[in-house]
Amino acid sequence: MKWFALALLLVNGALWLYGDSFVPKRVAVVSEQQTLPRVADLRAASSANQQKPSSEPLPSSEPELGQVETVVEPRDPLPQRYCVRLGWFENADAAREAYLLLGSPGIAHDIREEERELAPLHWVIIPPQPADRALALFRDLQRRGIDSYLVRRGENKNAISLGLFESTRAAEMVLEEKKRQNLNAILANFPRNQISYALVFEDELMPDSGAVEAAESDYANNFDLVEIRRCEGVATVSENP
Template identity: 40%
Template sequence: MKWLVLGLVVVNLALWYVFQAGGGEKHAVASGSLPRVSSLKLPERSDGISKGYRCVRLGWFEAPDAAMSAGQNAGVPFLVKEGRHELAPLNWILIPFESFDLAREELERLQSLGGDEDAYIVASGEYRNAISLGLFESLSAAESVLAEKKRKNPDAVLAKFPRNRIGYALVFRVEAGAEIERLQAVEADTETKIEFVDRDACKGVASLGKSP
């Protein structure tokens, strides 16, 4: 009988311990859930991470005014940065030549045959003195035209035409841990297609509405 009573006491103590541990864990999960940005209060933590800020850069915007508008609507410190970024290269049909005079003779011959009125001689760069016969976004279209051009001049080749453009990136500062929510809000508020998102140094992002 004594051992039965002792066993019941041990079981009760174990159940009490499990209940207390489970209740504490449930409280931690509830208190750690992500609040709405408008009511976000950073908890006190010894590591200091929650007290900091993060700066996020996203783009590209076609015009600085569009980036400024997105930043103002976000309601957080921001600035707008101008940047040059690469685009997918075009497919370039060329006939290489070592000298301008040889290229001019061939260009006159091709144009006399018809169909190459828009061709021109490249004035500088890696393909200087080459005859340009067209630029194409589609590789299959370029290869089809190349086959046709080779019937007039078998030296025609296909090269890559590098290109880039000027764009504007929005850099904004938010509380650590709120980056994703703010990004989603910015993306939902603009018609601009967001091509990239990355971290950025917070230098200069100190007040609302800064531009280059």
């Protein structure tokens, strides 16, 4: 009995010393006093987040370091071919001489013969009549010393011309004089064409630079006809002066 009590005492002491190693570890629970956030604190935090600058960089319109920006320089306009037509000349030799006096400008040149209609002359005439009467009247005028001639062909055949005038006033004065001489004269228009010559050549001018206008103004001082326009195809035939 004594040994049984001693053994029980030893077992109890061993359990007291090593009992914690046989029991699972306890989980410590720490209780702290916590409070809910106030509404004012939430609003303040929200405003702070909105005012916080973004960490992402804003796009820049300037080229980045190391990036080469391509700059396209405007090109100068190229000269264009213009056809120049100048006139009028009485013959081809006069046109060639004018081309040499101009310094032989342009790429190629040509001399053109053209029939052009001029302003009609003012014609003082006695209207057509039968051939025998027209001839008798013409002889009477010649005897009286009145300058006249008999028209022998055309739509005014057998009319008697008393003068051709460029000036309207001069023609009217002669008409009044002939009527005072009891002549049945009238005033009519005398159409006329004339063979003239024009100088045509090609030149290179810079468009939209005032060069065309300057050339027109310069040529207008010496020529009655001045035409400058862009060439379409081959406009002239090269001719050696």
